[in-house]
Amino acid sequence: MFDQESLSRRALGALLLFLASGLSGAQGPRIAGELDAAGLRERLAREKGRVVLLNFWATWCDPCREEFPDLVRLQNAYASKGLRVLGVTTDFASQMPAVDKFLAAQKPSFPNYRKKSGGDDQAFIEAVDRSWGGELPFSVLYGRDGRKIKTLSGKHTYADYEKEVRALIR
Amino acid sequence: MRIHRLALLFAAVAGAAAVSRAAGPEIGSPAPAFQLQTLDGGSFSLADAAKTHKAVVVMFVATKCPYSNAYNDRMRDMAAAYEKRGVLFVGINSNKTEPADEVRAHAKQHGLAFPLMKDPDNKVADLYDARHTPEIYVVDPSGKLVYHGRIDENYEDASKVSSPDLKNALDQLLAGQAVAKAETKAFGCSIKRV
Numbered sequence: 202m203f204d205q206e207s208l209s210r211r212a213l214g215a216l217l218l219f220l221a222s223g224l225s226g227a228q229g230p231r232i233a234g235e236l237d238a239a240g241l242r243e244r245l246a247r248e249k250g251r252v253v254l255l256n257f258w259a260t261w262c263d264p265c266r267e268e269f270p271d272l273v274r275l276q277n278a279y280a281s282k283g284l285r286v287l288g289v290t291t292d293f294a295s296q297m298p299a300v301d302k303f304l305a306a307q308k309p310s311f312p313n314y315r316k317k318s319g320g321d322d323q324a325f326i327e328a329v330d331r332s333w334g335g336e337l338p339f340s341v342l343y344g345r346d347g348r349k350i351k352t353l354s355g356k357h358t359y360a361d362y363e364k365e366v367r368a369l370i371r
Numbered sequence: 372m373r374i375h376r377l378a379l380l381f382a383a384v385a386g387a388a389a390v391s392r393a394a395g396p397e398i399g400s401p402a403p404a405f406q407l408q409t410l411d412g413g414s415f416s417l418a419d420a421a422k423t424h425k426a427v428v429v430m431f432v433a434t435k436c437p438y439s440n441a442y443n444d445r446m447r448d449m450a451a452a453y454e455k456r457g458v459l460f461v462g463i464n465s466n467k468t469e470p471a472d473e474v475r476a477h478a479k480q481h482g483l484a485f486p487l488m489k490d491p492d493n494k495v496a497d498l499y500d501a502r503h504t505p506e507i508y509v510v511d512p513s514g515k516l517v518y519h520g521r522i523d524e525n526y527e528d529a530s531k532v533s534s535p536d537l538k539n540a541l542d543q544l545l546a547g548q549a550v551a552k553a554e555t556k557a558f559g560c561s562i563k564r565v
Contacts, residue, residue, distance in 0.1 A: 261437045263468075264561055291558050293527055321524050321534070323556040335521075336503035336561040354502065355561045 230304050232297070233312040236289060237320060238328035244287065244314070245343065251285045252369045253343040254362065257316075257329075259291045260299040264356035265338040269307055271359035275366065276311045282370045283345065288313035291337065344369055395500030398519060398553040402429075402510040403498040407463070407488040410475050415461060415486055421514045425457035426544050428537070431496060432462040432487075433504040434469045434477040436560035441526040442505050443481040449522075449538065450485040456545055460485040465496035466504075466563040493564045503559030509540055509550075517544055520555030 236244060245253060256272055258265035269288075276286040288311060292300050297315075304313060316325060326335050330352050333339055340353040342365055351365060396402055406416045420427045430446060433439040450460035462485060464474045471489050478487050490496055499508060509518035518540035523532040540550045 259558075262560055263435075264563070322558055323521075323524070326556045326558070333556075334502040334506070335556045335558045337558060338561070355564075 230309060230313070231301060232290070232304070232315050234314050235317040236314045237317040238325050240317070241289070241314075241329070246347065248285050248287070248343070249347045250345055251283045252279075252345055252366060254284065254286045254366065255289065255329075255341040255343065256286060257289050257291060257337055257339045259337055260296060260303050261292070262337045266303070268338060268356045268358075269303075269309075271362065272311075273307055273309045274359060275362050276309065278363075279366055279370060280310065284366055284370060286311040289316055290314070291316045294318050342366070342369065395498075395519070396516050398516055398550075400516060401514050402508060402516040403495075404514075405495045405498060407490060407495065409486045409488050410471055410478070411486070413486070415488060417510065418514060420459055420461070421510050421512055424459045425512060426453075426459075426517075426541060427510045428453070428458060428460045428541070429499075429508040429510065430460065430462045431499075431501045431504050431506040431562065432464055433466055433560055433562075434464070434473050435466075436504045438526050438557070438559045439504040440481075442522050443483065445522055445529055446505070447482050447484070450483075453541055458541060458545070462487040463490050463495055464488070465490035465493040465501065467493065467565050468563045493562060496562050496564065501562060503561055505559060507537055509537070509544065511544060517550050518553050521557035524555075524557065526557070 245255070254272070254275070258269060260266065272286050272288070276284060286309070288309065290300055290313060292315060300315070322335065326333050329339075330341060330349070332352060333354070336354060338356055340357070340362075342350045342353070344350050350369060353361070353365070402417060402421075404416075404418045406414065409415050417427065417429070428450075432446070446460065446462070453460065462483065464487065474487055474489060477483075495501075501508075505522060507518070507520060507522060508516060511517045518537065520536060522537045524534040524536070525532045536552055536555045539552065543550050
């Protein structure tokens with residue numbers, strides 16, 4: 202069907218595409234893993250001694266995307282004082298290309314995970330906080346001792362988050 | 372002493388302020404009454420609709436939310452199927468970012484024939500403490516809230532639903548039974564309030 206030159210050109214093209222996709226992926230941070238409710242509890246336990254701002258987001262969620270740059274800024278400003286922002290996306294597995302693209306553009310210095318597919322979301326939501334109705338974005342603040350301090354439903358400003366973090370970071 | 376009292380007062384006020392929205396109605400309590408204009412120019416009163424139907428399903432919906440859009444077909448089909456059994460489905464769009472024309476066009480595109488209404492200043496969403504889309508409330512003929520939550524647990528694939536919570540609630544209500552699972556939760560898009 203194809204002559205040898207055409208096949209070689211196709212092979213070279215495929216190789217270049219493969220290398221380019223590898224390079225573009227390497228440019229941005231990627232999802233650090235998948236978490237279910239138990240995995241999230243264990244992940245949070247590793248941050249004891251730090252103030253943690255846990256943020257749930259999704260690429261299709263406009264207010265999530267809008268506030269994300271402020272979370273990146275917040276982590277950069279307060280990392281040395283003991284803040285750890287942890288992101289968890291609820292995007293479907295099929296939406297991972299959009300997630301990678303989003304993270305590559307935002308360049309967060311904090312880790313982001315994906316909520317593991319499967320299981321009943323209600324159990325996950327209630328394990329995070331019983332007051333959570335499942336709306337996104339949703340954030341939870343934990344003190345240095347690991348105790349849950351406050352939940353923040355919906356989009357918030359940099360000033361809102363900074364105020365909460367500063368109260369805990371002292 | 373005076374300072375101590377002031378401190379206590381401040382703490383109480385600060386505590387109250389931490390709760391950003393009033394809690395919504397509880398299962399078994401009267402569903403808050405409201406009246407809205409439908410997008411076809413009519414008027415909808417929950418109290419009147421409850422009296423004339425075996426159940427009213429109030430759905431907070433959106434045009435751009437992927438979770439809400441994942442349920443367009445299910446909302447359309449359930450509304451048609453349950454209409455024959457005396458149940459009225461209505462959709463409320465409380466998102467300030469989605470104007471009436473957009474909601475109308477979206478309904479036409481997806482064949483949503485049930486009454487739809489805009490909720491100016493998200494007053495009804497506030498009344499119910501509705502937080503996201505889709506979020507469902509079922510009201511019985513006496514005006515009481517009998518179900519609150521999701522349509523089912525699987526937004527990704529309607530053919531693989533294992534917990535059809537809204538359907539179960541309606542079937543139980545129509546059979547004269549108590550709704551076994553009256554509160555459910557799922558992820559959704561925050562309602563874009565004013």
